[in-house]
Amino acid sequence: MVQAKPYPTALTGAIPDLSSSRSEQLIQFNHPEKYRTSEWYTGHGEITASGDGRSFEISATYSLKARVELVDGVFDCVNPTLAQAYKSRTRCVAIVDQTVDELYGEPIRRYFEHYEIPLELVVCRAWESDKTPDTVHRLLQFLGKDGCDVSRNEPVLVVGGGVLSDVAGLACALHNRRTPYIMVGTTVVAAIDAGPSPRTCTNGNQFKNSLGAYHPPVLTLVDRHLFRTLATGHIRNGMAEIIKMAITDDPVLFELMEHHGSTLMETHFATLNGSEELATIADDVIYRALFSYMKHEGTNMFETYQDRPHAYGHTWSPRFEPAARLMHGHAVTIDMAFGASLAVEMGWLKPEERDRIIALCRSLGLSVYHPILENVELMIDGQKNMRRKRGDGGLWAPLPMGIGSCDYAQEISSDLLRAAIARHKQFCAALPDRGQGKDMYLTDLGLE
Ligand SMILES: NC(=O)c1ccc[n+]([C@@H]2O[C@H](COP(=O)([O-])OP(=O)(O)OC[C@H]3O[C@@H](n4cnc5c(N)ncnc54)[C@H](O)[C@@H]3O)[C@@H](O)[C@H]2O)c1
Structure with missing residues (x-):
């Protein structure tokens, strides 16, 4: 004893x-x-x-401790939230997405001038094709001894979309072995998913997000007013991650999306126009999606458990997303729609519930099918990679069990996979455009 x-x-x-x-x-x-x-x-x-x-x-x-907060006008001088985070420090070291700097660089600089907080800002191009170890190295130079020499307890400010939150978050994880950061997610994806996520990363060879560290921001500020300037295609892209949490965890959110999803998309979350009532719905949708996501992700920061609803839509897509050059959100909805057909095949989901899932994705112009699904070898390869990534204990693919809950398939045999692909293909063949979505392909492959 x-x-x-x-x-x-x-x-x-x-x-x-x-x-x-x-x-x-x-x-x-x-x-x-x-x-x-x-x-x-x-x-x-x-x-x-x-x-x-x-x-x-x-x-x-x-x-x-990691705090998540909805705010209005994060860079408006009347909003003291960010200033309070930096006032007691001697400066703010910031990494800002290039497009965001073009759009909001002036208000950001004015904000820190107003509060007399010196700002050391680096602009970073963060296209999907920039999600590389090289970008992380460049950011490390900025943070390191030859750059700003950021101390171990000095929170770096990161302002941008999901690509920037992934690479800058990883740079913060590596700098001093762990440096805190405050995240202002400027896209829907970054606001409700990638931004508060502990999973910082860069792409590896042939497999997305495969190099990284668990390192969430200490504070995530979500300001939907920044969505005003987003391309509608990127709003649509972000809707995929909201639908993901609605299907697997929150039936109320699913209904809100069925009723208001397309209006929220058209009005960029009630920022282009829309009533106060729509603004309240927009906040409600964002809050519910965030809460649902962080309830699971935030309490399982190191992915030591595989009951992870937010991995729905992310079992096969990490393999086919780069191969088909899809926008992340479209890849996720293709994976989710296929997962719904698979769940029907397994008797976990009623066909009419699968139809509701697919109808919701399509009402927003999100893809539910791509011929790359028929590449069975690639799908099996994706499962193999995912099994390794999830810890060799199984594939643990989250699949819906009705609307608003899910369970986890430990293994999917190749026979079952083939049957589900055939079922899904047949279902989508009857759709007017065979399940393709709007703006589904990446357009920022500038380095090619
Ligand atoms: N770590 C995670 O848990 C996690 C979760 C989901 C997604 N991701 C990753 O996130 C990435 C996708 O993120 P994303 O969809 O935000 O894309 P993104 O970061 O590429 O941003 C999309 C585009 O919008 C621009 N932009 C950003 N904010 C803007 C604004 N307010 N107004 C106008 N333009 C703006 C960007 O410059 C970019 O061109 C993928 O690489 C995906 O793997 C990570």
Whole structure:
């Protein structure tokens, strides 16, 4: 029986030395608060000496605080939220998406001038084709000794879409091994999904998002007014991630999307025009999607459990999205629609529920089919990659069990996969445009 000996935090003396002890002993070690350096991160641990004088075991926890907040006019001088985050520091080091800088660079600079906070800002082109280790290296130069020399507890401000949040988040994870950052997601995807996500990354060879680190922003500010300037295609793209949480977790959100999804898309979330009532619905949709996502993702920061509803639409798409050069949202809805047909094939979903899912995606112009699904070898290869990524315990593909809940398929045999592809192809062949969506292909492959 191991005796736990809590190390008294009030004492300032050394940790008891058990190195020469010949009996099994455990020390719980709560580090004294006065030595704490970070307001967001903490950790405790215990060490168990086995008593043989040759081995011991460590068990440690790491905990973090991450806040998500809806705000209006994040760069309006009347809104003090960002200033409060930086006022007590001597400056704000910021990484800003190139397009966002063209559109909002002036208000951003004016904001920090107004609050007399020196701003050190780098502009970063963040096309999908820029989601590379090279971009991460460039950002590391900016943050590092030869650049701004950002300290370990100085939150970097990241302003941009999902590509920037992924690569800049990864640079922050690597700089000083862990540097906090504040995220202002400027696209729908970044606002409700990629922005608050702990999964920072860059693309690897042939497989999206395969190099990365778990490192969420300490604060995510979501301002839907920034969606005003987004291309409608990018609003549509972001709707896919909202639909994902609606199908797997929130039936109320699904109904809200059925009733208001296309109006929200046309009005860019009630920012181009629309009543106060629509603005309230827009906030409600954003909040529900965010809450639902972070309820699962935020409480499972290290993906140590595979009951992850938000992975719906992301089982096969990481393999076919780059191969077919699809917009991320369209790749996700193709995967979700295929997953719905697969769930019908498995008896998890009623055909009429699959029809509702597909009707909702199509009402927003999102794709539900692409011929690349018929490349069975590629789909099997995608499953193989995903099985490795999810920890070798299985494929754990989230699939809907009705509207608003899901379960996880541990394995999908190749026979079942083939049958589901055939069923889905047959279903989509009857659709007017065979299930293709609007603006479904990437247009920013500028480096080709
Ligand atoms: N880490 C995660 O958990 C996670 C989740 C979902 C998606 N992602 C990743 O996110 C990426 C897609 O993100 P995205 O859809 O935001 O695309 P994006 O970052 O490429 O942004 C889309 C375009 O909009 C521009 N833009 C950004 N904000 C704007 C604004 N307010 N007004 C006008 N233009 C603006 C950008 O410059 C870009 O050209 C994919 O690479 C995907 O893998 C990551």
